[in-house]
Amino acid sequence: MDLLQNAITTISPLSTESMDAFHQSWKLWSVKKDHFLLKENTVSDYIYFIEKGVTRIYYYKNGKEITEWIALDGQFFLSITSFFQRIPSHLIIQTIEPSEVLGIHHDDFMKLADKYHDIERLLRKMVTSSLILSQVRMDSIQFESAQQRYERLLQTTPQIVQRVPLTYIASFLGITLETLSRIRSQR
Amino acid sequence: MDLLQNAITTISPLSTESMDAFHQSWKLWSVKKDHFLLKENTVSDYIYFIEKGVTRIYYYKNGKEITEWIALDGQFFLSITSFFQRIPSHLIIQTIEPSEVLGIHHDDFMKLADKYHDIERLLRKMVTSSLILSQVRMDSIQFESAQQRYERLLQTTPQIVQRVPLTYIASFLGITLETLSRIRSQR
C-alpha cells in the first residue's frame, strides 16, 4: 500500500486520522491477465489504483473496440462518467498483465469526503488533475498528427510500447493499427 | 446576482454562512463588446460567470485563432490550466457582446474552500462537471463528423448561431469556416 499512500500524499497530504480512515477503505485484488474489473453496462462503483501490472479501459463503438485509457503501475483509473454520475458504463476495464489492483468504493469515498474536509480537498485535486490531463489530451487529438501523438507517447511513457500490444496503443492514440505500423516503420 | 446564486445552489447547496462569504467575494464588471477579460501570457486569476452577454475563449496556434470555448449567459468559464496550475495562459478571453461578468479571484476561492467544507465540495463538483463535459467534447471531436458536431451544437445551444459569428463557431467545432459553410448550405 506504500505506493498508494505516497501517491495520495503527493496530490494532497492528509491528517493522520483522515489517512487512516481513508487507507482502510481500499480493498486489494490480485488478478491474472485478462481479468475484467468492470463489465459493460454496469455502474462503476470504484476508483482504482494499480500497484503492479497494466490495465486498459475500452468500449465498443460501432462494433469496434476503442481503448480510452491505459493505466500502468502507480496510476489511478476509473470510469469518470459512471463513477460520478452513477449511471451504467459502456466502459470495460480489463487487466492486460497479472496485476495488483486497489479500489475504493464510491459510497465510502463520498462518506469520507463528507466527514473529512481534507479528503474532500484530495478528491477535488484528483479531479482537477484529471481535468487538466483531459484538456491536454483533447488538444493532442485535435491538432497533432498521428506521428506527433505517437512520439509524444514515446516521450511520456516509453515503457508502454514494451508492455502493451500495438492494437491497443493505436486505438488509444486514436489511429488505426495500420497507420501506427506505418509510422513505426519509417524511423 | 440571483442567476449566480441559483447556479451555485444547483451545483451544490451552501449553508447561509458559506453562501454569504462566498457571494461577497464575487466582483462585477460591466464591459462593452470586444473587451478583453484575459490577455495572452498572463496568469488567469479568476473564475468568471456571465450574467448577460457572450464571451469567447481563444488562443493562437500557428498564427491562427482557435476558439476553445464560447460562454453564453448563465455559464461559468475560466482558463483551466492557468487558474489551477497558476501558470501564464496562452488563452485570451474576450466579450463578443456588451456583457455583465462576475468573477472570483483564485486566492479568495481557495481561502474559502479551506475555511468552509461545503465550498470545497462545491468546487469539487464544479470541477467534476467540467471534467465530464471535457470527456463528452473529446469524444465528439474524435468520433463525430463535422456535420454531426454542428448538428449537436444546434440541438444543445441553438441560440449560439444567432449571436456568434460563424468564424468563431467553426473554430469552436474544430473545423474551418469553409467546411461549416458547406455544411450549412446543404440543408
Add this chain to the structure above:
DNA sequence: CGTGCACTTGATTGAAGTCAAGCGCTGTGG
C-alpha cells in the same frame, strides 16, 4: 505441426483542409 494472433505492406477512398476568388452588406471619410 498447424492454427491463429500480432503486425506489416499495398492499393484505393474519403472527409476535411488549403488556397483562391467572389459576393453583399455596412459604416466611414472625402
Add this chain to the structure above:
DNA sequence: CCACAGCGCTTGACTTCAATCAAGTGCACG
C-alpha cells in the same frame, strides 16, 4: 451622399492525411 474598404460568408478546385479493404508474413503455443 456616394464610394469603396473591409468584414462575414460562400463557392470552386485541388491536396492531404489517415481510414478502409485486402493480402501476406512470422512467431507462439497448444
